[in-house]
Amino acid sequence: MADCLKIGAAKFGWKERQGADRSQTGKVRRGYGLATMSHCTGAAPLYLEHSNAMVKFNEDGSVDLIVHPAPVGQHIWGALSQICAEELGIRAEDVHIIGDNTDVTLFEYGSDASRSTYAVGGATLRAARQAKAQLLSWAAEMLDVPVTDLFVKDRIVYFKNDPDKHIPISEVCFEAIYRFDGRATNFFGKQSFEPEWNSPTYGAYFAEVAVNTETGRVTVDRLVTVIDCGTPINPMAVEGQLEGAIQQEIGLALTENYLIKKETGVVETTNFDSYKVPTALDMPKIDIHIVDKPDPKGPFGAKGVGESGTVGVAPAIANAIYNAVGVRMRALPIPPERVLAALAEKNACKPDSEN
The missing domain is CATH 3.30.365.10 (Aldehyde oxidase/xanthine dehydrogenase, molybdopterin binding domain)
Structure with missing residues (x-):
């Protein structure tokens, strides 16, 4: 103040x-x-502050962000795309939001008390972080380096000790989805956000x-x-x-x-x-x-x-x-x-x- x-x-x-x-x-x-x-910012602990988000990597390195806030003119889709992209090391335009069907999305309390970026964004950040951990684990195996030495920037996974040793996110995702040795997988994060603070x-x-x-x-x-x-x-x-x-x-x-x-x-x-x-x-x-x-x-x-x-x-x-x-x-x-x-x-x- x-x-x-x-x-x-x-x-x-x-x-x-x-x-x-x-x-x-x-x-x-x-x-x-x-x-x-x-x-x-939200009304915890007065109201239920429960939000959920899912993040799914596609084989081309883009992601689907599955959330369901109420878009009441606050440009929440843009903010959520930016939060997701920033955590994953991709661009906002790589994030495809799926949010108009409650048969697909998880529970969402709603958009009130100026909570959307804070609570829905919090769930989005956690889900993206979970999906990124799976991506990095697979990339570490492909690059034959410790996962703790990897970071993601501009759609590429880098080995911090050797910048020339890197691999595009899209290549990692494609390899994981189309693997033919019984280990095929789809990187995916699902997280909830329920703050106990304001x-x-x-x-x-x-x-x-x-x-x-x-x-x-x-x-x-x-x-x-x-x-x-x-x-x-x-x-x-x-x-x-x-x-x-x-x-x-x-x-x-x-x-x-x-x-x-x-x-x-x-x-x-x-x-x-x-x-x-x-x-x-x-x-x-x-x-x-x-x-x-x-x-x-x-x-x-x-x-x-x-x-x-x-x-x-x-x-x-x-x-x-x-x-x-x-x-x-x-x-x-x-x-x-x-x-x-x-x-x-x-x-x-x-x-x-x-x-």
């Missing part, structure tokens, strides 16, 4: 803004706010807003988000998650309101003409920064990031509104009429000499 605050404050220019002359005149007032958060993600959010005191409208001009999600398996996907989170949370903070008619129970916000989702024209300047600190429990140091980007945006905006006009907004969303009502209440409480 300290790193998130330090980096965010520097990128946002927090000290400079807080130290500037804050006397403001005119109808538009500018304010700056920040918020921090921590969010779970590795929280941390974040700091900085917002700059403009508040029109005549109309009550709040405009978000800039947002800086800094996240510690461990090692980002795919930094571009993480940035995309955080940018989407900012868009969602601006809507939660300012424009999106789910209305039900009390007399009938009928939902009145039935379409995007009445339920206002921010568009590209409503988006502020966004700065995303990732604190790359590997977590010892996650696959290759990764923690969750799916929901984390949403948590602190609305509080940061609310704090910026307070900084601009001196009223605390404690309910969401914050449409213009609520801002005007809060300003009117604030002015009504002032002595006549100040009004």
Whole structure:
């Protein structure tokens, strides 16, 4: 958290803004706010955190990764392919994911609590490691070297004491599958992952807003988000998650309101003409920064990031509104009429000499 605050404050220019002359005149007032958060990576031990993965080598050196997380826009297939490929010393495009049929896949708890990369990725890493051990054992026999002296890189098994002594993964896999001496085999790993711990993600959010005191409208001009999600398996996907989170949370903070008619129970916000989702024209300047600190429990140091980007945006905006006009907004969303009502209440409480 300290790193998130330090980096965010520097990128946002927090000290400079807080130290500037804050006397403001005119109808538009500018304010700056920040918020921090921590969010779970999975929900152990509250929920069942059971994930499974299978990794199978094919005769051409590619692998099938058999998993079944819920792809809800978090680009989980890409992250799982990278985790599997990194452990096996192959490329992400060599990993073929089979995950749309529960008659084939093993049990999977699901994708919630920002757990997919952490838990499903953990099972994937373990399964890949198990399959790789079988591959290396066979390669050691083919190269006539100790298995402990082998490593895999760029689809090739190398003997570390003699780089010229190596063999392609595809050759090892083909030899094992099409062996005709009664020892034929298919390298295969199956592992479960059920953490007994939780590795929280941390974040700091900085917002700059403009508040029109005549109309009550709040405009978000800039947002800086800094996240510690461990090692980002795919930094571009993480940035995309955080940018989407900012868009969602601006809507939660300012424009999106789910209305039900009390007399009938009928939902009145039935379409995007009445339920206002921010568009590209409503988006502020966004700065995303990732604190790359590997977590010892996650696959290759990764923690969750799916929901984390949403948590602190609305509080940061609310704090910026307070900084601009001196009223605390404690309910969401914050449409213009609520801002005007809060300003009117604030002015009504002032002595006549100040009004």
